[in-house]
Amino acid sequence: MASTESFSLYQFSGCPFCTRVLHAAERLGVELELRDTLADSDHARDVLEATGGRTVPVLRIEDSEGGVRWLPESVEIIAYLEERFGS
Numbered sequence: 432m433a434s435t436e437s438f439s440l441y442q443f444s445g446c447p448f449c450t451r452v453l454h455a456a457e458r459l460g461v462e463l464e465l466r467d468t469l470a471d472s473d474h475a476r477d478v479l480e481a482t483g484g485r486t487v488p489v490l491r492i493e494d495s496e497g498g499v500r501w502l503p504e505s506v507e508i509i510a511y512l513e514e515r516f517g518s
Contacts, residue, residue, distance in 0.1 A: 436495070438461065438463045439464040439465075439490070440466065440490055441466045441488060441491065443470070444467065444469075448487070448488055452505050452508050452512075459512055459516040460516065461512055461516050482503050488505055489508075490502040490503075
């Protein structure tokens, strides 16, 4: 369930694809921890290790048991958020 998951969005300011995800999350009332990959090299490294690339946005989904799933691509992230939290 949503209440047992935490979401981190790896992104950077000015990224239009990241902005789309942020607007969708706001519209759906989903709280995202923002992790700026340009301002923090650790965040950039996390994306590279998880996806094999440097492209953002990437949504990191952590469940209550510590399992982690990485979801790249703004269209897929928005579709996931819509499916999970849309009415």
